[in-house]
Amino acid sequence: MAVLVAAPCALASATASAATLTVGPGKAHATPCQAIAAANDGDTIEIDAAGDYAGDVCGWSKDGLTLRGVGGLAKIDAAGKSSGGKAIWVIAGDDTVVENIELTGAAVPDRNGAGIRQEGANLTVRGCFFHDNENGILAGDNAASTILIEHTEFARNGAGDGQSHNLYINHVAKLIFQHNYSHASNIGHLLKTRALENHVLYNRLTQEDGTGSYEIDVPNGGLTFIIGNLVQQGASTDNSSIVAYRLESNGANENTELFVVNNTFVNERPNGGTFLNVGSGAVPAIVRNNIFVGPGSLTNQGDASLGTNFQGDPRFVDQAAFDYRLQDGSPCVDEGEPPGMGGGIDLTPRFHYVHPAGSAGRTTVGAIDIGAYEVGGEGGSGGSGAGSVGAGGEGGAGGRGGTSGSVGTDGSGGADGGASGAVGGAADGGEDGSCGCRVVGSGARDSFSGIAGLMIGAAVVARRGRRRVDVARR
Numbered sequence: 001m002a003v004l005v006a007a008p009c010a011l012a013s014a015t016a017s018a019a020t021l022t023v024g025p026g027k028a029h030a031t032p033c034q035a036i037a038a039a040n041d042g043d044t045i046e047i048d049a050a051g052d053y054a055g056d057v058c059g060w061s062k063d064g065l066t067l068r069g070v071g072g073l074a075k076i077d078a079a080g081k082s083s084g085g086k087a088i089w090v091i092a093g094d095d096t097v098v099e100n101i102e103l104t105g106a107a108v109p110d111r112n113g114a115g116i117r118q119e120g121a122n123l124t125v126r127g128c129f130f131h132d133n134e135n136g137i138l139a140g141d142n143a144a145s146t147i148l149i150e151h152t153e154f155a156r157n158g159a160g161d162g163q164s165h166n167l168y169i170n171h172v173a174k175l176i177f178q179h180n181y182s183h184a185s186n187i188g189h190l191l192k193t194r195a196l197e198n199h200v201l202y203n204r205l206t207q208e209d210g211t212g213s214y215e216i217d218v219p220n221g222g223l224t225f226i227i228g229n230l231v232q233q234g235a236s237t238d239n240s241s242i243v244a245y246r247l248e249s250n251g252a253n254e255n256t257e258l259f260v261v262n263n264t265f266v267n268e269r270p271n272g273g274t275f276l277n278v279g280s281g282a283v284p285a286i287v288r289n290n291i292f293v294g295p296g297s298l299t300n301q302g303d304a305s306l307g308t309n310f311q312g313d314p315r316f317v318d319q320a321a322f323d324y325r326l327q328d329g330s331p332c333v334d335e336g337e338p339p340g341m342g343g344g345i346d347l348t349p350r351f352h353y354v355h356p357a358g359s360a361g362r363t364t365v366g367a368i369d370i371g372a373y374e375v376g377g378e379g380g381s382g383g384s385g386a387g388s389v390g391a392g393g394e395g396g397a398g399g400r401g402g403t404s405g406s407v408g409t410d411g412s413g414g415a416d417g418g419a420s421g422a423v424g425g426a427a428d429g430g431e432d433g434s435c436g437c438r439v440v441g442s443g444a445r446d447s448f449s450g451i452a453g454l455m456i457g458a459a460v461v462a463r464r465g466r467r468r469v470d471v472a473r474r
Contacts, residue, residue: 017042018064023074024048032067032076033058039065041093047074047101055079059090061120069100073129078105078113085109087117087138094121098128106133111159114138121145127357128152130167134159137167145172147195151179151357158186162213162238169193171220171251178202179351179359184210187238192217196253198224202351202359202372206322207234214244221246221282222253225261225342228349228362228372230324232266233273233294240273240296247279256282259342260290262349264314264324264372267294274300288347289336291371293319308337310370322355325373333375336368 021035021043022028029035033056035045042064047053049072056076076088083090085108089098096118103115115130116123118139129152130136136157139147147169154166165188169175175195180203182190190205190212198218205215215231218224224245233242242265245258258278265275272295278285285299288307291314292298298311315330317323326332339347352362352373363377 018044020044020046022046022048024051031056032074036060036062036065036067041065044068046070049074049100053077055081057081057083057088059083059086059092059117061092063094063120064096065093066097066099067101068097069102073100073102075102075104078103078107078133080105080107082106082108082113083117086112087114088133089115090117090119091123092119096120096122097124097126099126100128102129102131103136104130104132106135107159108134111161112138112164113159115157118142118145118147123147125149125152129155130157131155133157134164135168136165137169138164139169139172141171143171143173143196146174146176147172148176149178149180150176151359152181153357154180154182154190155184156186156210158188158212160187162187165189165192166212167191169195171195173197175199176201179353179357180204181355181357182206184208185212187211187213189214189217191215192219194218194220194222194251194253196222196255198222200224200226200229202228202349202353204230204322204353204355204357206230206232207237208232208322209236210234211236211238213237213239214241216243217247218243218245218258219248220251220253221256221258221279223255223257223343225259225345225347226263227259227261227347228352229263230266230322230353230372231263232322233269235268235270237269240269240271241275241277242267242273242296243276245276245278245285246282247277249279249281252281257343258282258285259347260285260287261339261342261347262289262336262368262370262372264291265293266319266324267292267296269294269296272296276301276304278304286342286347288339289368289370291324291332308335308370310335314371324371326369326371326375328375330369330375332370334365334367334369336370338368 021039023032023035031053032047036058039062041062044066047069049069054077078088088103088106106113106115111134114135115133116137121142121144136154157166158164166182166185172195174197175193176199178201183206215233246252246256274297275292276299278301285301285304287304290309292311310332314332315327317325317327349362351359354360362374365374365376369375
């Protein structure tokens, strides 16, 4: 009984001692790095988007900091500087949350500069924008770390050497990458992860006019769920494969389970290629209810478990505009099979992507449709528009988020008109199970999200009028 009583008291004491530090014109601190230097563990730093923070780079080892842009996206341009020759922000502290921040221009002598260099355990990035860096996010090895990235855009990142990417997650315990928009990388990959466990859920990963390589690269394998994504390979790609799994056997993760369910894949590389390139030694991949459009073989893995998939013309609403919703009468409507269970979770898609970097609940109507969208079961319009335009311009034609329902295995998220966040049990890596955080962008985005259990759920987020970013590589 003494332990049960003491723990809540300790938590209340820690919460009571946390402070909110303000940054910007007329605020207590002129720059984010000044506030970070003054902060204590657990503090929140609110950064006014109206401020000019060019060249304000730093690193820290304080734990539990929350850094949040207010009044829009708070922009930090590296302006030729870096912290420790690594990044704009080098985070050695644990349990960091970054919301509503735009990070750009990171470049260092070894061509590995990042918007964020993550060295501590546990990072949450929500509603942010990483563009024109050598790496958007570069996370180092940390076996105790869970990284959650949601409702965030990555664009034009990469040094052009094939060694740097839109984001690159090294050996961590778990990556949860959901409701994001990663596009137009410079020779590198749209997403690269070496995590032991990977949840790649309801994202738009489209190379568009970029020159990137793989759209999803999981070089060491690991328990991996690829569910409900829009994945497109452009004509200028440097690689014939779209998804690469366990192609590096050296240092491979022990688990080799790959679940590819209810995604939409589009290959616009004229010479075809391989949609799913699975390395030797992996157990048979589970591949169900996916749409494959364009030339190329579905997979090179001869014993892959291929359920009901569709290869051909699914009758998209507008493929040229990246609107991969299905028209009425599509051959994919009501033609899917029950996704089933796999890796300890229900593989049924609970959301669909809404452009840009948003989400809405997906409800199965009749038999489940093949692909990332359900005709008649959409809580919001789909990913139309070729992406956002150049800095300062208007956003591309995109959908607005609708309502979303429950997700996750440890908790449920209820959204009322896109207003309330999910509430659930604590996630791995010390994530808060009842975040319900609201992130407000520059007239761009209302994000209410909560973290619940093994598969993290987010309530509806619609991000509109976002500036364009390019994805990094490697």
